[in-house]
Amino acid sequence: MTDQTRFELPQDRIPRAWYNLNADMPVPMVPPLHPQTQEPVTPDFLGVLSPMALLGQDVSPDAEIEIPEPVRDIYKLWRPTPLFRAVRLERALDTPAHIYYKYEGVSPVGSHKPNTAVAQAFYLKDEGGKCFTTETGAGQWGSALAMACNFFDLGCEVYMVRVSYDQKPMRRHVMESFGATVFPSPSTNTNAGRSLLEQDPHHPGSLGTAISEGIEAAVMSNGEKKYSLGSFLPHVLLHQTVIGLEALEQMDMAGEYPDVVIGCAGGGSNFGGIAFPFLRENLRNGRQTRIIAAEPAACPTLTRGEVKWDFADVIGMAPIVRMHTLGHTFIPPGIHAGGLRYHGMAPQVSALVESGHIEAVAIDQVDTFDGGVQFARSEGILPAPESNHAVTAAINEALACKESGDEKVILFNLSGHGNFDMAAYGKHAAGELERYEYPAGDIAEAMTRLPDVTFAG
Amino acid sequence: MTDQTRFELPQDRIPRAWYNLNADMPVPMVPPLHPQTQEPVTPDFLGVLSPMALLGQDVSPDAEIEIPEPVRDIYKLWRPTPLFRAVRLERALDTPAHIYYKYEGVSPVGSHKPNTAVAQAFYLKDEGGKCFTTETGAGQWGSALAMACNFFDLGCEVYMVRVSYDQKPMRRHVMESFGATVFPSPSTNTNAGRSLLEQDPHHPGSLGTAISEGIEAAVMSNGEKKYSLGSFLPHVLLHQTVIGLEALEQMDMAGEYPDVVIGCAGGGSNFGGIAFPFLRENLRNGRQTRIIAAEPAACPTLTRGEVKWDFADVIGMAPIVRMHTLGHTFIPPGIHAGGLRYHGMAPQVSALVESGHIEAVAIDQVDTFDGGVQFARSEGILPAPESNHAVTAAINEALACKESGDEKVILFNLSGHGNFDMAAYGKHAAGELERYEYPAGDIAEAMTRLPDVTFAG
Numbered sequence: 001m002t003d004q005t006r007f008e009l010p011q012d013r014i015p016r017a018w019y020n021l022n023a024d025m026p027v028p029m030v031p032p033l034h035p036q037t038q039e040p041v042t043p044d045f046l047g048v049l050s051p052m053a054l055l056g057q058d059v060s061p062d063a064e065i066e067i068p069e070p071v072r073d074i075y076k077l078w079r080p081t082p083l084f085r086a087v088r089l090e091r092a093l094d095t096p097a098h099i100y101y102k103y104e105g106v107s108p109v110g111s112h113k114p115n116t117a118v119a120q121a122f123y124l125k126d127e128g129g130k131c132f133t134t135e136t137g138a139g140q141w142g143s144a145l146a147m148a149c150n151f152f153d154l155g156c157e158v159y160m161v162r163v164s165y166d167q168k169p170m171r172r173h174v175m176e177s178f179g180a181t182v183f184p185s186p187s188t189n190t191n192a193g194r195s196l197l198e199q200d201p202h203h204p205g206s207l208g209t210a211i212s213e214g215i216e217a218a219v220m221s222n223g224e225k226k227y228s229l230g231s232f233l234p235h236v237l238l239h240q241t242v243i244g245l246e247a248l249e250q251m252d253m254a255g256e257y258p259d260v261v262i263g264c265a266g267g268g269s270n271f272g273g274i275a276f277p278f279l280r281e282n283l284r285n286g287r288q289t290r291i292i293a294a295e296p297a298a299c300p301t302l303t304r305g306e307v308k309w310d311f312a313d314v315i316g317m318a319p320i321v322r323m324h325t326l327g328h329t330f331i332p333p334g335i336h337a338g339g340l341r342y343h344g345m346a347p348q349v350s351a352l353v354e355s356g357h358i359e360a361v362a363i364d365q366v367d368t369f370d371g372g373v374q375f376a377r378s379e380g381i382l383p384a385p386e387s388n389h390a391v392t393a394a395i396n397e398a399l400a401c402k403e404s405g406d407e408k409v410i411l412f413n414l415s416g417h418g419n420f421d422m423a424a425y426g427k428h429a430a431g432e433l434e435r436y437e438y439p440a441g442d443i444a445e446a447m448t449r450l451p452d453v454t455f456a457g
Numbered sequence: 458m459t460d461q462t463r464f465e466l467p468q469d470r471i472p473r474a475w476y477n478l479n480a481d482m483p484v485p486m487v488p489p490l491h492p493q494t495q496e497p498v499t500p501d502f503l504g505v506l507s508p509m510a511l512l513g514q515d516v517s518p519d520a521e522i523e524i525p526e527p528v529r530d531i532y533k534l535w536r537p538t539p540l541f542r543a544v545r546l547e548r549a550l551d552t553p554a555h556i557y558y559k560y561e562g563v564s565p566v567g568s569h570k571p572n573t574a575v576a577q578a579f580y581l582k583d584e585g586g587k588c589f590t591t592e593t594g595a596g597q598w599g600s601a602l603a604m605a606c607n608f609f610d611l612g613c614e615v616y617m618v619r620v621s622y623d624q625k626p627m628r629r630h631v632m633e634s635f636g637a638t639v640f641p642s643p644s645t646n647t648n649a650g651r652s653l654l655e656q657d658p659h660h661p662g663s664l665g666t667a668i669s670e671g672i673e674a675a676v677m678s679n680g681e682k683k684y685s686l687g688s689f690l691p692h693v694l695l696h697q698t699v700i701g702l703e704a705l706e707q708m709d710m711a712g713e714y715p716d717v718v719i720g721c722a723g724g725g726s727n728f729g730g731i732a733f734p735f736l737r738e739n740l741r742n743g744r745q746t747r748i749i750a751a752e753p754a755a756c757p758t759l760t761r762g763e764v765k766w767d768f769a770d771v772i773g774m775a776p777i778v779r780m781h782t783l784g785h786t787f788i789p790p791g792i793h794a795g796g797l798r799y800h801g802m803a804p805q806v807s808a809l810v811e812s813g814h815i816e817a818v819a820i821d822q823v824d825t826f827d828g829g830v831q832f833a834r835s836e837g838i839l840p841a842p843e844s845n846h847a848v849t850a851a852i853n854e855a856l857a858c859k860e861s862g863d864e865k866v867i868l869f870n871l872s873g874h875g876n877f878d879m880a881a882y883g884k885h886a887a888g889e890l891e892r893y894e895y896p897a898g899d900i901a902e903a904m905t906r907l908p909d910v911t912f913a914g
Contacts, residue, residue: 005533008465076462077545077837088534106563108837110876150834170876173883177830177839373634377607380534380565382634419567419627419876426630 005087007250009080014072019241021276021348022234023063024283027355029347030455032319035311038455041319049218049227053123057235065238067119068126074118074151078107079242083250089378090398097401098256099394101414102247102274103381109174111384111416112270113144113230116239120228121148131155132228133217135185135210137338138164138420139171140384141230146180156180157225159187159213162205170420185210192216207341208314215317231267231339232312232346240273243413248277251411258289258411260397264389265293265302265360266339268346274413279357293349293360294393296368298436299332301325301345302353302360304443309453312344320451323350327446333436335365336424337385343446361393366435368392369428372418384416385424462544464707466537471529476698478733478805479691480520481740484812486804487912489776492768495912498776506675506684510580514692522695524576525583531575531608535564536699540707546835547855554858555713556851558871559704559731560838566631568841568873569727570601570687573696577685578605588612589685590674592642592667594795595621595877596628597841598687603637613637614682616644616670619662627877642667649673664798665771672774688724688796689769689803697730700870705734708868715746715868717854721846722750722759722817723796725803731870736814750806750817751850753825755893756789758782758802759810759817761900766910769801777908780807784903790893792822793881794842800903818850823892825849826885829875841873842881 022029031040046055057065067075086099104112124132132149135158136142142158149156158180165172165184172182185205186193192212196203203209218227229236244261251257261278263271271293281287295302301324310325312318324345326332332341345353352358363371368385371392376382383391394412401408418425427433479486488497503512514522524532543556561569581589589606592615593599599615606613615637622629622641629639642662643650649669653660660666675684686693701718708714718735720728728750738744752759758781767782769775781802783789789798802810809815820828825842828849833839840848851869858865875882884890 004468006468008467010465011461011463077541084534108833108839147837169883170879173879173886174839176886177833177879177882179834376565376634377636380604380608382565382631422627422630422634425634426626429630429633 005085007083007253009246009249011076011080013249014075014079015067015242015245017064017066018238019245019277019280020060020063020065020238021279022061024280025348026283026357027351029351030322032321033309033453033455035316035318035320038320038453049215051120051123051127051129051226053127054120054235057238058233068122071119071122075242080246081106083247083254085254086379089375092374092378093395093398093402095398095402096405096407097398098407098409099398100251100254100258100409100411102243102411103414104243104270105381105414105417109143109147110419111140111144112240112243112273113141114148115242115273116230116236116269117144117148118151119239121152121154124226125152125154129154129226131157131225133157133159133214133225134228134230135159135207135214137161137207138168139175140339140416142180142182143171143174144230145228146175146178149180150178157217158182159185159210161185161207161210162203185213187213189213190216211313212315212317231269234348236269237272237276237346237348240269241276243270243273244275244277247274247411256409259408260290260292260410262292262294262390262393262397262410262412264340264386264415265295265345265349266342266386268349270413270415272346272349275358279352282357291358292393293353293358294389295360295362296335296337296340296389297362297364297438298335299326299341300362300438301343303362304438306447307350307354308450310344310450314343320453321347323347324353326443327449329449330443330446333439335436336421337365337368337389339386340389363389363392364435366428366433369425369433371395373428381414382418382425383414384418385421387415390414462542464540464710466703466706468533468537470706471532471536472524472699472702474521474523475695476702476734476737477517477520477522477695478736479518481737482805483740483814484808486808487779489778490766490910490912492773492775492777495777495910506672508577508580508584508586508683510584511577511692514695515690525579528576528579532699537703538563540704540711542711543836546832549831549835550852550855550859552855552859553862553864554855555864555866556855557708557711557715557866557868559700559868560871561700561727562838562871562874566600566604567876568597568601569697569700569730570598571605572699572730573687573693573726574601574605575608576696578609578611581683582609582611586611586683588614588682590614590616590671590682591685591687592616592664592671594618594664595625596632597796597873599637599639600628600631601687602685603632603635606637607635614674615639616642616667618642618664618667619660642670644670646670647673668770669772669774688726691805693726694729694733694803694805697726698733700727700730701732701734704731704868713866716865717747717749717867719749719751719847719850719854719867719869721797721843721872722752722802722806723799723843725806727870727872729803729806732815736809739814748815749850750810750815751846752817752819753792753794753797753846754819754821754895755792756783756798757819757895758800760819761895763904764807764811765907767801767907771800777910778804780804781810783900784906786906787900787903790896792893793878794822794825794846796843797846820846820849821892823885823890826882826890828852830885838871839875839882840871841875842878844872847871
């Protein structure tokens with residue numbers, strides 16, 4: 001069938017193992033350091049926060065890590081996700097390029113996030129845990145974890161930035177429908193929250209504060225609760241590789257192989273998910289696919305940041321890691337792609353950008369929405385603001401092919417739909433969306449506040 | 458593979474023809490009447506509003522009506538939709554029943570509505586039309602038509618009930634992203650709108666007013682614009698039969714045949730879409746599948762209405778049809794399943810309920826959300842409030858099987874997701890959702906206002 005545009009794998013082709021990039025890393029990695037002692041972190045320290053199985057995955061050298069059957073069983077509710085060829089977009093762009101997208105928005109909560117949420121919930125349950133705490137901004141990650149905890153009959157305690165809790169209650173209702181308990185952050189549950197509420201009873205909160213509360217709630221629970229993170233960590237990227245592993249098979253069904261693979265990058269998880277399996281083919285089998293991380297111009301971690309030791313969180317409670325950073329005190333402008341507003345980057349992604357195995361591009365918010373609307377008018381789907389970065393990078397690559405006449409094969413990860421982000425589309429249509437200049441001064445200032453690390457490896 | 462729970466058809470199995478129930482109707486049908494003359498309506502009258510091809514389909518006796526290739530080409534963006542077996546729900550209910558659901562929420566706008574919107578836009582374009590007008594409440598239908606008109610480079614003018622336009626702007630932004638023009642109704646574009654605004658400059662609008670505006674805008678356009686309707690009419694139900702035709706094949710893949718088929722019913726289109734192909738098997742091939750329409754207790758057209766001649770719209774501009782009605786002046790309580798708040802019913806569905814070929818059940822709003830949350834906690838998807846009626850009817854059938862020990866096969870149409878309806882889930886979780894008593898008095902009053910029709914057939 002020559003006019004096929006959707007490539008579906010049957011459920012028995014859901015990958016049986018995640019792909020662990022540790023096995024093929026072409027550059028040496030340094031360990032994360034304890035925020036106070038600056039010595040490499042130990043399971044003793046991290047085990048208070050995370051299930052041990054996840055800590056083991058972070059440092060495992062095995063190329064394949066088996067996906068537990070109960071996790072695959074839940075993946076079956078939406079996986080394998082479809083791969084589409086965007087023929088209508090190709091026609092609209094009048095490009096010789098072939099554009100494919102892997103669509104993660106078919107998951108019940110509309111993004112790739114459940115791929116790791118379900119895995120994390122499984123391991124917590126497996127180790128006798130009772131409850132996860134986490135933070136969420138607008139609620140994309142919180143709703144994924146809420147669904148996952150529900151499936152394993154675990155508690156789920158979400159600290160949601162108060163301004164989102166009040167103004168964007170839709171995803172809160174999703175979380176509560178799955179039985180999660182959602183607290184506006186700052187809350188009265190924690191010291192961190194109480195001290196802010198003392199200063200200002202109507203404190204709007206921030207992601208940094210919500211993280212502090214989630215961590216504190218886990219640390220102070222005497223082992224009753226663990227803390228879950230939805231991006232950045234090696235095990236999170238590992239779990240997301242189901243995306244790229246499926247896409248490898250689906251590209252094969254389509255009879256093509258990508259010259260370019262694109263994902264948007266905030267903490268690095270959906271990017272790593274699509275990219276790492278194709279990177280494996282580059283590293284092992286001599287493929288020469290260009291792999292591109294698309295980030296916001298307003299938060300240009302990979303394109304304007306420096307590779308330094310810095311805190312993974314904004315308040316200095318989390319480990320210090322070596323990565324591209326804009327400085328942990330840098331507050332990105334309020335772009336709608338909230339999932340990409342992060343000062344750092346997953347260390348694996350960072351190291352590979354530094355070594356030249358991965359490219360990075362930064363795109364302005366207004367341009368990403370232009371791309372998203374063009375995509376929707378061709379393909380129907382209105383993407384999430386984060387995904388619009390990948391969409392627009394793919395469009396730019398396709399337009400370059402139009403210039404050059406190259407018939408390249410471009411694959412990007414459409415990590416989620418924009419159903420909960422239509423207010424941003426409304427602002428874009430009304431011409432009210434801000435174009436952010438590269439915040440050079442703020443970044444320079446934040447870069448003066450990095451921790452002074454003497455660790456020599 | 459014994460544990461398969463998703464049944465996917467390849468794109469080349471998108472049906473090549475819709476199924477036209479006219480060919481197999483086991484009971485005689487009467488024509489719609491002109492609202493003034495009370496004579497059967499003619500193409501002259503309706504042609505001002507509708508593309509001729511659609512009027513032809515309404516009265517066609519052919520069992521199969523070919524789906525034009527450009528329509529199938531757009532269907533490929535999301536069709537065939539998946540059929541799932543809800544094994545996790547079965548386990549939660551501890552029922553011997555096998556529960557299947559056809560999931561139409563994978564369409565870009567999240568419901569079954571584009572199945573007919575795309576077809577209608579194709580025919581309008583094919584006949585040289587330029588623009589569709591329509592009305593929308595919260596925006597489900599409007600966003601489907603906006604997307605469809607975008608694909609065929611047609612204008613799309615949507616009259617959106619003002620209170621929704623102001624309070625629920627999310628789907629408005631979807632429509633505008635597809636290039637549609639959305640007017641709050643009442644608007645200053647029409648006589649109907651202007652006269653209401655003169656009475657009250659802040660008039661909140663109603664679906665009845667929005668319909669009047671959409672029709673008036675088409676009628677007064679000198680043929681520049683036609684009017685599109687998203688349910689009720691035979692051609693709309695015809696286009697929706699792709700749902701049931703695919704489901705027939707997918708049940709075959711699953712190796713089962715449904716004993717019960719369930720859809721929610723407002724105007725009748727998603728219900729007819731899933732039901733008519735299975736009804737065909739009952740009528741032609743001796744199958745004895747029970748076919749159940751699930752409606753709101755607050756608007757119990759099929760279970761408490763009477764089969765009478767009544768206006769299809771609330772203001773007496775549309776044709777008079779013979780159908781189950783609660784009286785065209787009956788205003789249903791403000792349930793969240795806005796798509797089911799209609800006083801009448803598609804005449805085909807009505808006639809078959811009257812003849813006993815189709816059953817009907819009415820379910821209270823609170824119970825439907827209980828069912829929807831139970832479904833989500835098992836299957837992940839939070840359904841649209843309309844779809845929750847089908848979900849809950851299916852759960853009730855499965856629980857009856859638990860009582861009786863019958864291993865019945867139940868299929869229902871999950872017509873859309875609830876991403877734009879989370880406020881209603883929030884109210885449900887907070888215990889603030891109203892339980893509506895059967896509005897007997899209001900219905901009795903409205904039934905005194907039916908048109909006095911002498912047409913004898």
